[in-house]
Amino acid sequence: MAIIVQKFGGTSVANAEKIRKAAQKAAKAHDQGNQVVIVASARGKQTDQLIADAMELNPNPPERELDQLVSTGEQQTVSLLAMALETMGYDAISLTGAQIKMLTDGAYTKARIESIGAEEIHRYLDQGKIVAIAGFQGIDSKGNVTTLGRGGSDTTAVAIAAALGAHQCEIYTDVDAIYTTDPRIFKPAAKLEEISYDEMLELASLGAGVLHSRAVEFGKKYDVTIHLRSSTEDKPGTIITHEVPKMEGVIVSGATVQKDMAKISMVNVDNKPGNAAKIFTHLAGAKVVVNDIVQTEVNPKKANLSFTVSSADLESAKKAVNQIKEEIGCEDIFIREDIAEISAVGVGMRSHYGVAEKMFEALAQNEINIDSITTSEIRMSCIVDEHQADKALEAVCYAFQLDKPVDARTK
């Protein structure tokens, strides 16, 4: 008997009617002879409401308590889902992160999964029950409630699929598929039928925002195919899976723009071994997630070092670099918050020439100045002025024909 994991996001369980619809999808899969696990997020704007309640009492709430608070949202959804299934004649049970022994590290608000008590889930599935599991949450080794960070329910779903040996995890959401870029910014964006984990990772981490990147990492690592699809329409969405040869024919699969970011430049840092390590170890200690790093030599003794962080981490990052400034002989620190990063992503980049030229040319033709450039094996990113961000994305999209389905593009 196959195991299917279905994940429903907050908008897909926002009210009783939507919870009923989600329950119906699970029931249908159960009727088809599958063992079914549902993973759900908090209803609609519940998490935001709880955070607002917290902020009203304490503008800087302790993270342990914040996790204890917001984890209730998912617990509510799954018990309601179980109730909806019961009234439809199905045997169902809801389980919290603590109840499935979803063990994580102790990093409140952005914990990482260490293990899952799969036996317990299998036991209920073998009893014929549909199991509804609270997403987003776990417990640390001391029993404190932890959460996996925004979008963490995706990660819960794929991790549970992996732990149960399920080969597919369905992520139901309010978008019907992944597009070549954000259709809210670039209207002609084309739908993607299939995308590789690596491309999705580059797109997700750069702000595509429809799927949590750790979920994709889990999928890649444990061989779980992710099917991202619409919770309202019954049609296929986008399959995220291992890279297949035909994907290489596509030079650029998608493009993204990330706006909530800042760039920190450290000027005239002592250019000696170990200094970069010192800085980034220190930043990691302050739990700052560093994105792109660029270092250039000024002279044999000094170098300029810059990196980007999300706006949410900027305050922590500022504090951390100021603490370490003198130790590494840094003469000045500049911060730019008015920037955005445009990225083009595609596994085909590995085997094709001319991607950089095409991208720079597209930006130049639109009179967009490039602040800095970084690349990875399958990604090319440019930092531009924030007010030119949308125009820059559009230029890149047209340059790589991201307004057309893959088959319709000219070679």
Next chain:
Amino acid sequence: MAIIVQKFGGTSVANAEKIRKAAQKAAKAHDQGNQVVIVASARGKQTDQLIADAMELNPNPPERELDQLVSTGEQQTVSLLAMALETMGYDAISLTGAQIKMLTDGAYTKARIESIGAEEIHRYLDQGKIVAIAGFQGIDSKGNVTTLGRGGSDTTAVAIAAALGAHQCEIYTDVDAIYTTDPRIFKPAAKLEEISYDEMLELASLGAGVLHSRAVEFGKKYDVTIHLRSSTEDKPGTIITHEVPKMEGVIVSGATVQKDMAKISMVNVDNKPGNAAKIFTHLAGAKVVVNDIVQTEVNPKKANLSFTVSSADLESAKKAVNQIKEEIGCEDIFIREDIAEISAVGVGMRSHYGVAEKMFEALAQNEINIDSITTSEIRMSCIVDEHQADKALEAVCYAFQLDKPVDARTK
């Protein structure tokens, strides 16, 4: 260092302002050199809202899922209380029923406490933390969330006080004290400074509704004095404690009326040993709480048996008695839902004559018909027509001078 347990009900934590006030009370007790534990209920109408959410999906929700759902309300309150204390400069931690290992039996929606992990709480208190514990909830031996039933947070508070060796438990509520009767029905009701556990048990179980009876039982059993007081005004309320000799001078301490009840009469039951046991064992199996029982012999072979239950248990009770009807030779079953029970309670009844006469006379003078009468050592109850209930209570109150403080009554 003394340990103080403070319990805040739903109305006392209904919004941010009230949560802050509750936190201030805990902080004050901490400043005075005490180790402080807070036990809190769900905010305002949260529990009702969650139950309404459940009913919208399933008019008869599985009790396990209902407990899983509503227990989130208290979890939210205690994390918010901890946040409020942190921002006031106090070290605080919130703990759920699962986290303090509040083990209960598996009777969802009305579980009974079996044990509490006091060591964990002591450990946090010894670290100087104010500990905020979610009331109302526990877990069974399998880790399922259970709740103690409406008002269960009182029981949590007193049970925790007992487990920690605290001698007093403060229950903060929206009434400022216990009165001789419900002031909403009998306006001149007088405030009680002190009342014995036994009197309070009779008053609470009969519907006084300000304090959960199991909390009083715990207090009596484990020698925890309960101080019921106002959450808004800083003045003493009512102390519930062991009986002291001077209490005996008061014949009737309080009077109550219970309206949400029904009476089940089983006619011509075979009058043989073991039949009553059969009926009530069967009702207990159906988790029906039976109140007063009256049996009268019709002839040597047949007896009439009647008992009262709360309206909430009526459906289960009906089903149970119909299942067992033939086995015990019962010829007919009558049900009255239009009744109310008026009770007068006082430890002084044990040593005083004429209480029954005075009560019946008061009812007769007001032309109130008595359906049936039951008594205990310190209680006298009459069942009357529901539409005459308030009038009956008033008559009884005036008869026993319950409009006057104890010292002002004529002997």
